[in-house]
Amino acid sequence: MRFADKSIYADESILIPRKGSLNNLFYKNEPFWTVDTMFYTKINKHKVYPKFLFYQLTTIDYSNLNVGSAVPSLTVPVLNEIDILLPPLPEQIQIASILSSLDDKIDLLQRQNKTLEQLAETLFRQWFVEEAEWKGNLSEYVKVQGGYAFKSKDFKEIGFAGIIKITNISMEFIDINKSDFVDETVVENLDKRFKIKSGDFLIAMTGAEIGKIGIVEKTEKEIWVNQRVGKLEPKIPYGNIIGYLALKSREGQDHIINACSGSAQENISTNGIEEMVFASYNSEKANSFGRLSQPFFDKIIFNLNQIRTLTQLRDNLLPKLMSGEVRVKN
Template sequence: MSTEWRDCTLGEFVRLQRGHDLTASEQQSGNIPIMGSAGPNGTHNKALAYGPGVVVGRSGASAGRVHFSALDYWPHNTCLYVTDFLGNSPRFAYYLLQTLDLASFNSGSAQPSLNRNFLYSIPLKIPTRLEQDGIVALLSTLDDRIALLRETNATLEAIAQALFKSWFVDFDPVRAKMEGRAPEGMGETTARLFPDSFEESALGLVPRGWRVGTLGEHTSYLSRGISPKYIEDGGVIVINQKCIRDFSLDLSKARRHDPAQRKIDGRGLLKGDILVNSTGVGTLGRIAQVLSLDNPAIVDSHVTVMRTDSSLTWNYLGLSIMRRQAEIEGMGEGSTGQTELSRGKLAILKLLIPPIAVLQNFDDVVLPLRERFSANQTQAQSLATLRDTLLPRLISGQLRLPDAEAAEEALA
């Protein structure tokens, strides 16, 4: 460890203050971010703190969480905010505070609460400003790369969903042909696959000749997972409800199952499988699709797996089901805290069944976008893992900057 690192307390590193009240009636239209316990929470027309700034969740479930604002902001009374960095790098302070278990300094009882005076005594080791800036440069580069990949993926997903909506919700190619126009964005061969009229169905007007079926009729597999026998290492990946959020899979929250204690024959996931959270208020109905799978994986008993049969493509079924997440969230049954989504409810969900030739042409256009989405997601998760591994070691001085830079370059 560098001899230039000095011992101090958190109170000698930064100064904190409780945020300021701002009721809904007092909030005014503007572009100043309001920073609260859980991070950005709306905007206002006035700032009380200069950016770059750092806030720490002061109360509630988000107590101890650390957030960064590059802009001037209004610090809400649900947070503590840094009023003076005492010559230290604001971004370094943000990274350092994330490595501390601030929530454990709870001074409340039923409602978690942080008191700055309790935090000030936390012992720290702090490098020189020059080294702080070097650490920030490395970690910020990783953060920026992750953010760019996620922004790119948001665009790719929006394009895929827009094309799905055009073909299978708004039926733009059919409407164009009805009006004597050539459908936009497709060649003549693809355009010929679409009819030029509609007919009534259980889902309302649909293109003539297209069918309506149920999920149960068009899936080869529709089942919950198992109750795993957990182990620390080896075995197979077990995806749980925490892994499924924002239509994506986060395998960093997965655990591992020992197949020697409980067999998984026939339960292994395949590329294209659709995963649906199936228990609990607030989690039930969340959907993600397996776009890539490098290692054997299963789901636990709180997640339902859907797998299309040969009448549909997994790309079409996945995008179709994701569009209906809100509907599926409302299909849970049971009392509060015991809500369940049954296989039977999912099985009777009505689906539009276009001709397979239409679906194959749709896949030709959209699958490359989703393959790129998957590659970006994998890279972003790798970079996040690297960042989260480097962060505490860099901040504590256990890892020197040149070694960390070499690890970052290996993933470039």
């Protein structure tokens, strides 16, 4: 985010992309300035509650309204033709309040997870960066297991086993809810080292996502890892936690960038990741750090599960409330 000395508008508004990622809408309730690739709205509050309008507009797929060729684009005339359902104002406020309360809970859990990660990262730097000489390698702590080369022809929208690809990885978590699937016959005889469990740490090894690393939330789903995604397998107790924090650190990300190869598409090997220069293994230090940091990650995994539940509830309620299928009583 960038800042300006003065605002272009100071009242509640919904920002809609003019070009680029057309479905990336924003609600603003503070003075703001926007770039020329975004529209902002002036809302008639006598007719529509601004937060309700925001939720209503997020139910639209704006890619269907695209008027651009090379770059996805929207225009004011196109936006002005959008029909929206407006219940009475008191009902709009109630609907927005329900959805906002879910968003607020999700945001609180996300911020809590960020704080927990920061606490773990602070401890990590104290124990393994500021008070340790880096004369060893990350391979003393973890083995990076590359994923299986699943065939694209086997992927389905619905199936027995979810397949985690590079696009499912962010710096905060692994999105297991938007994966492709394969039938049971594809994985029934597959080596279990390619299988994923709750609490695993996965890292992207190719392309624009290279170096992104996240944690797998609690799940009962059958999940497997695709090629060019690495899974951190601990060689010592808590080795995967230490490896995760090492690779997520500034030093770890620098190592990945410097160890990349490939011209058309950057990539790094499992060995290349393991070769990161790091503090020599000390069992007492590693175990003490692990015992201190493990509760942080247990809570993060618990929160991720809560976030997923609340997000699914919100996403299921949103279209039903907006269409009038589900009504709220005064």
